[in-house]
Amino acid sequence: MIQEQLIERTYTYKVVESVNIQADVFRKSDERIRPVIVWIHGGCLMGGSRTNLGKQELMKYVEEGYAVVSIDYRLSPQVMLKSIIEDLQDAFRWVREQGPALFQIDPDRLAVIGSSAGGYLTLMAGFCVEPKPVALVSFFGYGDVAGKWYAEPDDHYCKQPPASREENLYLYCRQNGLWPNIVAGHDPKTEPRAFDPYCPVRNVTEAYPPTLLLHGDNDTDVPHEQSVIMAEEFARVGVAYEFVSYPGAGHGLGANYSDAVNKTVAFLRKYLQ
Structure with a gap:
């Protein structure tokens, strides 16, 4: 895709004490109503930014036909986890209520992707956001913060x-x-x-969205076991899921990351197209 075919816009989805909390929106420059991906950055809930979404990964999703909304949220220790989750919920509410008019998306075809702490927030969206997303993709995320x-x-x-x-x-x-x-x-x-x-693994029910888990089994930051226990809960209650474990891969998946993105695209085709 040539650069001229990509629309990029920044919106403020929430204001807290005069601080603008923003989201970047990317999509093809046409009027077609598109399914939407909400992308959530990592950074241990203490750092990171909506700008952390890599260009190659972004373009893969846009070329596949999605609008992509990369969100910021407030960070700890300036705020507690409760406030971060409130930002998450408000971001999804804004995408659903304002997205159709602002950037031509179908709010009923909404998926979530996040890595590390963003993967944790992605898994949180499976039960704390209503209406629920259609599908979730957790890149080396975690389900148990305690x-x-x-x-x-x-x-x-x-x-x-x-x-x-x-x-x-x-x-x-x-x-x-x-x-x-x-x-x-x-x-x-x-x-x-x-x-x-605040623990997704404690809140898995039959209503939880289909989920793709991607994790390296040599992750020294977020243990591989965090995806294992989520997979076990999905299997226990009958949630549709896929779990891709990358032998020898550490946090971030290294050379396996592009394969994980390809598997993400294949997974989302089942639920959003």
Whole structure:
């Protein structure tokens, strides 16, 4: 596709205390009503941006015929997880209510794609967003934010020099098992039920959307097991899903990423076309 055939626009979908929370929209420059992908960036809920969507991946989705909406959301520790989820819900509400007029999409053909923390928010969208998306794709995401992997010191990160909260908050959290406390404002050891609304693995029902899970089995940031436990829940209740495990791949999938995008396109063809 030549650049002139691509429309790119930025919208403010929400304003909080004079801060504009924005979304970038990409689509072919025609008037055809198109299915839509909401893309959610990663960054441990502490960093990242809607601009992190890679050009090759974006163009793959646009050439396939989708409009793509890449959203920002507020980040921790400036806000707690509850507020991040509210941003997620408001973004989907805006896409459904305003998208048809603003960028010619069919809100009933809506899928979600996200990586890492964006994969977590994608899985959250499977039960905290109404109407539910048609399909979900989680690139090395996670379903349990209160599990030992996040709530206890991590062996991989503890091999690195100790970090202070001020110099590297994420590393500090992983070395001390404090990510759930700082991001959600609750201690999973003393308040385990406080995490029920924020753990996709605790909220899988028969109504959960069809889901594609993509994960490397040598991921030292988000354990491969996080996709395994989601797959087990899907199988238990009868949710349609596919789980692609990449042997030897670490966080981000490395050279396997383009294959994961191709598998994503094939998966979405089943539900959005």
